Amino acid sequence: MRILLVGAGGVGGAFTAIAARRDFFEAVVVADYDLARAERAASAVDERFTATQIDASDADAVTALCREHRITHVMNAVDPVFDMPIFEGALAAGADYLDMAMSLSKPHPTDPHEQCGVKLGDEQFARAQAWEDAGRLALLGIGVEPGLSDVFARHAADELFSDIDELGTRDGANLVVRDDDGNEVFAPSFSMWTTIEECLNPPVIWAGDGTGAGDWHTTPPFSEPEVFDFPEGIGPVECVNVEHEEVLLMPRWVNCKRATFKYGLGEEFITILKVLHTLGLDSTEKVRVKGVEVSPRDVVAAVLPDPATVGPRMTGKTCAGLWVTGTGKDGQPRSTYLYHVVDNEWSMREYGHQCVVWQTAVNPVVALELLATGVWQGTGVLGPEAFPARPFLDLLTEHGVPWGMQEVS
Amino acid sequence: MRILLVGAGGVGGAFTAIAARRDFFEAVVVADYDLARAERAASAVDERFTATQIDASDADAVTALCREHRITHVMNAVDPVFDMPIFEGALAAGADYLDMAMSLSKPHPTDPHEQCGVKLGDEQFARAQAWEDAGRLALLGIGVEPGLSDVFARHAADELFSDIDELGTRDGANLVVRDDDGNEVFAPSFSMWTTIEECLNPPVIWAGDGTGAGDWHTTPPFSEPEVFDFPEGIGPVECVNVEHEEVLLMPRWVNCKRATFKYGLGEEFITILKVLHTLGLDSTEKVRVKGVEVSPRDVVAAVLPDPATVGPRMTGKTCAGLWVTGTGKDGQPRSTYLYHVVDNEWSMREYGHQCVVWQTAVNPVVALELLATGVWQGTGVLGPEAFPARPFLDLLTEHGVPWGMQEVS
Numbered sequence: 001m002r003i004l005l006v007g008a009g010g011v012g013g014a015f016t017a018i019a020a021r022r023d024f025f026e027a028v029v030v031a032d033y034d035l036a037r038a039e040r041a042a043s044a045v046d047e048r049f050t051a052t053q054i055d056a057s058d059a060d061a062v063t064a065l066c067r068e069h070r071i072t073h074v075m076n077a078v079d080p081v082f083d084m085p086i087f088e089g090a091l092a093a094g095a096d097y098l099d100m101a102m103s104l105s106k107p108h109p110t111d112p113h114e115q116c117g118v119k120l121g122d123e124q125f126a127r128a129q130a131w132e133d134a135g136r137l138a139l140l141g142i143g144v145e146p147g148l149s150d151v152f153a154r155h156a157a158d159e160l161f162s163d164i165d166e167l168g169t170r171d172g173a174n175l176v177v178r179d180d181d182g183n184e185v186f187a188p189s190f191s192m193w194t195t196i197e198e199c200l201n202p203p204v205i206w207a208g209d210g211t212g213a214g215d216w217h218t219t220p221p222f223s224e225p226e227v228f229d230f231p232e233g234i235g236p237v238e239c240v241n242v243e244h245e246e247v248l249l250m251p252r253w254v255n256c257k258r259a260t261f262k263y264g265l266g267e268e269f270i271t272i273l274k275v276l277h278t279l280g281l282d283s284t285e286k287v288r289v290k291g292v293e294v295s296p297r298d299v300v301a302a303v304l305p306d307p308a309t310v311g312p313r314m315t316g317k318t319c320a321g322l323w324v325t326g327t328g329k330d331g332q333p334r335s336t337y338l339y340h341v342v343d344n345e346w347s348m349r350e351y352g353h354q355c356v357v358w359q360t361a362v363n364p365v366v367a368l369e370l371l372a373t374g375v376w377q378g379t380g381v382l383g384p385e386a387f388p389a390r391p392f393l394d395l396l397t398e399h400g401v402p403w404g405m406q407e408v409s
Numbered sequence: 410m411r412i413l414l415v416g417a418g419g420v421g422g423a424f425t426a427i428a429a430r431r432d433f434f435e436a437v438v439v440a441d442y443d444l445a446r447a448e449r450a451a452s453a454v455d456e457r458f459t460a461t462q463i464d465a466s467d468a469d470a471v472t473a474l475c476r477e478h479r480i481t482h483v484m485n486a487v488d489p490v491f492d493m494p495i496f497e498g499a500l501a502a503g504a505d506y507l508d509m510a511m512s513l514s515k516p517h518p519t520d521p522h523e524q525c526g527v528k529l530g531d532e533q534f535a536r537a538q539a540w541e542d543a544g545r546l547a548l549l550g551i552g553v554e555p556g557l558s559d560v561f562a563r564h565a566a567d568e569l570f571s572d573i574d575e576l577g578t579r580d581g582a583n584l585v586v587r588d589d590d591g592n593e594v595f596a597p598s599f600s601m602w603t604t605i606e607e608c609l610n611p612p613v614i615w616a617g618d619g620t621g622a623g624d625w626h627t628t629p630p631f632s633e634p635e636v637f638d639f640p641e642g643i644g645p646v647e648c649v650n651v652e653h654e655e656v657l658l659m660p661r662w663v664n665c666k667r668a669t670f671k672y673g674l675g676e677e678f679i680t681i682l683k684v685l686h687t688l689g690l691d692s693t694e695k696v697r698v699k700g701v702e703v704s705p706r707d708v709v710a711a712v713l714p715d716p717a718t719v720g721p722r723m724t725g726k727t728c729a730g731l732w733v734t735g736t737g738k739d740g741q742p743r744s745t746y747l748y749h750v751v752d753n754e755w756s757m758r759e760y761g762h763q764c765v766v767w768q769t770a771v772n773p774v775v776a777l778e779l780l781a782t783g784v785w786q787g788t789g790v791l792g793p794e795a796f797p798a799r800p801f802l803d804l805l806t807e808h809g810v811p812w813g814m815q816e817v818s
Contacts, residue, residue, distance in 0.1 A: 186687045186688060272687065272688065275680060275681050275685075276684075278595045278681065279595060279681065279709065279712060279713065280712040281690070281709065281712060283712070287712055288711065289704075289708050289711045290703070290707055292701040292702070292703055293701070294698050294701055294708060295698075295699075296708055296712050298698050298699055299698050299703060299705055299708045300688065300690065302696050302698045303688060303689040303690055303692065303696055304688060
């Protein structure tokens with residue numbers, strides 16, 4: 001296996017550090033628009049890793065780079081705005097493709113808070129036949145969420161439930177970032193640009209009959225607030241509906257009556273996002289400011305600390321998981337949370353990467369190893385739910401952080 | 410009287426429209442950095458008004474313009490960052506000077522939330538002897554707040570109270586701006602840049618013994634929240650301490666035990682300002698954003714509607730006033746609110762200017778008329794409290810909106 005890693009940001013950097021401890025691949029070419037960043041990520045590991053420059057918006061450049069380095073698998077670790085050129089570039093080169101966020105949605109033009117417009121991944125799924133015809137695999141959404149959450153859905157359907165009512169991804173954390181004086185500061189542990197995109201887009205929900213029939217609809221942002229009690233000391237966090245890939249992926253392979261994603265933003269973060277929206281600071285359209293033109297959302301991202309740099313000043317744990325309700329294998333009502341908690345101090349000490357990017361990056365490393373060893377096999381455009389869950393969960397545990405499961409009362 | 414009006418923005422434009430109805434002056438030279446804006450403001454009125462270009466940061470240019478046009482009074486209607494060059498330029502030309510916001514403060518370097526650093530107006534009061542020696546007057550803070558509020562303080566001391574405990578300026582409104590579809594939008598009626606400056610600087614408070622002795626101190630931003638019930642249908646609004654000129658002016662001429670300024674920002678606006686501060690979007694220091702450099706606060710101001718343009722889409726009233734507590738002339742405890750309410754629909758219909766800028770601009774027009782007629786006389790650096798209040802209040806009423814007074818229970 002020869003991997004082209006596109007993007008040497010937070011997640012890309014953690015990917016190299018995690019992959020370096022495994023021997024299932026021959027080479028990783030780390031490509032970034034910023035060559036110096038690619039070099040930093042590649043030089044931190046061993047001689048299997050090399051660095052190069054890439055313009056991820058140029059499908060032909062992706063294809064050329066794949067051919068030059070005889071790439072078998074393209075690992076997309078950049079902003080989803082670049083999904084389509086990387087996805088098409090990989091296909092043209094005859095390489096398999098993996099990403100951690102699907103092609104972007106567009107709200108319904110007249111009824112955005114009730115009806116879907118273009119959905120997450122629609123552009124990619126529209127190309128499924130071409131991937132099947134080529135005998136190649138595009139594995140979409142194989143980070144932690146989407147990714148591990150989708151593996152949990154497969155596992156719940158295979159081993160825990162006979163009938164599923166709701167597949168409810170629930171994401172929460174108790175992370176705190178402090179400045180040099182020890183004061184708490186506002187510093188998102190994930191890309192603020194992407195967080196704004198996710199949280200202000202109309203959330204999507206799947207509603208079906210439980211046998212595969214059903215459809216997606218949307219709601220207004222921040223809908224259906226709920227306090228979810230997260231495990232391992234994180235405790236209760238206010239969660240709201242957010243547009244996320246799981247809702248689009250899970251119902252394609254796992255029968256359920258409802259699929260949701262709720263993000264434990266907490267009250268402060270919800271207030272901040274609402275204010276940014278009220279003021280128009282979430283906008284990506286450029287405005288003229290004293291002789292220059294900038295996108296307000298880029299300015300918001302620029303004034304905040306780079307999520308890749310907050311790790312050493314952060315404490316706490318992050319939890320990704322799936323709350324499944326329905327009927328257990330024993331015919332009794334069941335309500336179970338399958339989860340994965342990473343402690344930031346552990347990930348910083350063990351890998352030098354903060355917990356959110358580490359937790360995102362470990363999953364594609366696991367998936368690539370399962371593909372390399374032939375445990376996972378497939379062609380076309382598939383989600384993580386299309387593959388057996390148990391080998392994934394077992395291999396994930398080998399990386400140092402076991403997954404967990406608890407009944408929810 | 411020959412007036413140089415520096416600044417043809419919102420307040421400057423309203424000043425020309427209000428002054429045009431009076432005959433106490435011979436000429437107004439409207440000067441702006443943007444000549445076209447000066448010309449628009451001047452051409453809207455009569456032949457006494459002419460337009461010219463000026464760089465308000467250049468004291469020599471102010472002096473030269475005064476000499477060229479034989480200016481007797483310089484009316485400063487630009488951002489207070491330009492106070493000192495205009496103030497010095499007027500003095501050098503032998504002209505009197507008026508402004509509506511005093512020279513800027515600097516927080517205490519180590520203890521900003523308890524001790525004052527450089528206070529509002531300190532730079533100007535430091536030059537008092539030079540103005541006295543020249544026999545010229547610098548009248549500071551003669552808009553509505555500071556300005557009318559300070560006149561109210563003089564009036565309370567002269568006619569209503571024998572002993573004053575607190576001089577508490579309280580500013581509130583129920584203004585609403587709607588978009589073309591009739592939906593409420595967030596659109597401050599005053600410069601967002603200045604509002605951020607005022608509200609995030611440490612608020613200043615005067616505490617004294619009531620006989621003139623005392624001193625100023627500061628608090629953290631948004632301190633001492635209080636719901637004040639504003640008159641004429643505005644109703645209760647959440648107010649917090651804000652740094653403002655009245656607190657620096659009133660105790661210099663009116664004995665009191667305490668002077669405060671509370672701004673009726675309302676909960677939403679307070680939340681917005683706190684979020685901007687949390688994110689660092691209040692900062693005036695430039696940040697690098699995708700190849701260009703911008704100040705985040707300039708971006709915030711740029712994404713919001715221009716306050717000068719919201720008038721036609723705004724409804725409601727704005728209230729400026731002074732809450733005085735102490736002992737009345739009859740020896741009984743007294744608690745009185747002196748106020749001035751302007752209805753936006755009235756000011757738009759009568760003058761074509763929104764209520765907040767109209768209410769600011771009418772007061773210097775009144776003061777200039779009192780100076781022209783010799784009712785107000787003085788030399789040195791003075792506040793509105795240094796002059797008799799009754800003639801001011803009577804002349805203000807001639808402009809169409811009477812002031813009011815009510816007891817506070």
